[in-house]
Amino acid sequence: xxxxxxxxxxxxxxxxxxxxxxxxxxxxxxxxxxxxxxxxxxxxxxxxxxxxxxxxxxxxxxxxxxxxxxxxxxxxxxxxxxxxxxxxxxxxxxxxxxxxxxxxxxxxxxxxxxxxxxxxxxxxxxxxxxxxxxxxxxxx
Amino acid sequence: xxxxxxxxxxxxxxxxxxxxxxxxxxxxxxxxxxxxxxxxxxxxxxxxxxxxxxxxxxxxxxxx
Numbered sequence: 001x002x003x004x005x006x007x008x009x010x011x012x013x014x015x016x017x018x019x020x021x022x023x024x025x026x027x028x029x030x031x032x033x034x035x036x037x038x039x040x041x042x043x044x045x046x047x048x049x050x051x052x053x054x055x056x057x058x059x060x061x062x063x064x065x066x067x068x069x070x071x072x073x074x075x076x077x078x079x080x081x082x083x084x085x086x087x088x089x090x091x092x093x094x095x096x097x098x099x100x101x102x103x104x105x106x107x108x109x110x111x112x113x114x115x116x117x118x119x120x121x122x123x124x125x126x127x128x129x130x131x132x133x134x135x136x137x138x139x140x
Numbered sequence: 141x142x143x144x145x146x147x148x149x150x151x152x153x154x155x156x157x158x159x160x161x162x163x164x165x166x167x168x169x170x171x172x173x174x175x176x177x178x179x180x181x182x183x184x185x186x187x188x189x190x191x192x193x194x195x196x197x198x199x200x201x202x203x204x
Contacts, residue, residue: 006166075169075178134177136168 010070011139014063021059028052057116064123067139079130079138086129087122094118142201146174148192162191 007015032049035041064084071077095115101107127137149159149170156174160167163184172178173188179200180188189196 008166073165073169074181074184075172076166078178134172135175136172 008071008073008076010067010072011076013070014067014139017063017066018060021056021063024059025053025056028056054113057113071139075134075136076139079134079136082130083123083126083138086126087119090122090125091115091119141179142176142203143173144199144201145170145188148194148199149174159191163187 028049032053035049036046064080068077068080068084071080095118098107098110102109130136130138145159149156154162156167156170160170163170165184169178173180185196185200189199192199
């Protein structure tokens with residue numbers, strides 16, 4: 001969520017990286033979805049195509065990490081760190097609670113990649129928390 | 141921490157954006173410091189003090 005008009009060089013690099021990995025994710029996810037319908041694929045092929053979307057999402061996490069490392073504006077860096085911490089807390093807490101509920105057969109099974117989605121929702125919540133507390137959304 | 145940044149900036153006729161460019165930070169950073177929502181690190185405080193040609197304690201005041 002980029003809300004500041006003027007972007008630092010680190011923010012521009014972050015945007016380019018996120019766009020790249022998001023584009024690759026869409027392509028690899030479409031490929032993986034199409035290929036999983038084929039039953040006669042080898043384990044190696046299915047594994048390879050299943051890994052690709054996950055690696056692309058990992059690339060977005062890497063881009064956020066690089067943003068924190070490369071950003072020279074300490075206030076903006078702090079906002080991003082706060083966002084990431086709120087996102088991590090939400091995702092980890094959600095996964096833990098859901099995991100135990102799932103183990104007790106109270107809730108249905110959820111594929112693990114959904115916790116990354118929860119993490120990104122947490123990133124947006126973190127931006128809103130930043131806006132309320134510091135008057136600025138942050139960068140990620 | 142209270143500070144006199146807004147007054148010092150106004151005395152020089154600078155906007156928040158002007159000050160941000162001089163300090164090489166975002167306008168949001170200047171706003172957060174001026175309103176006391178964010179206390180700058182010591183290196184940034186020194187940069188601010190150098191820019192106004194003052195001591196840090198003449199800009200940033202003790203207390204809440």
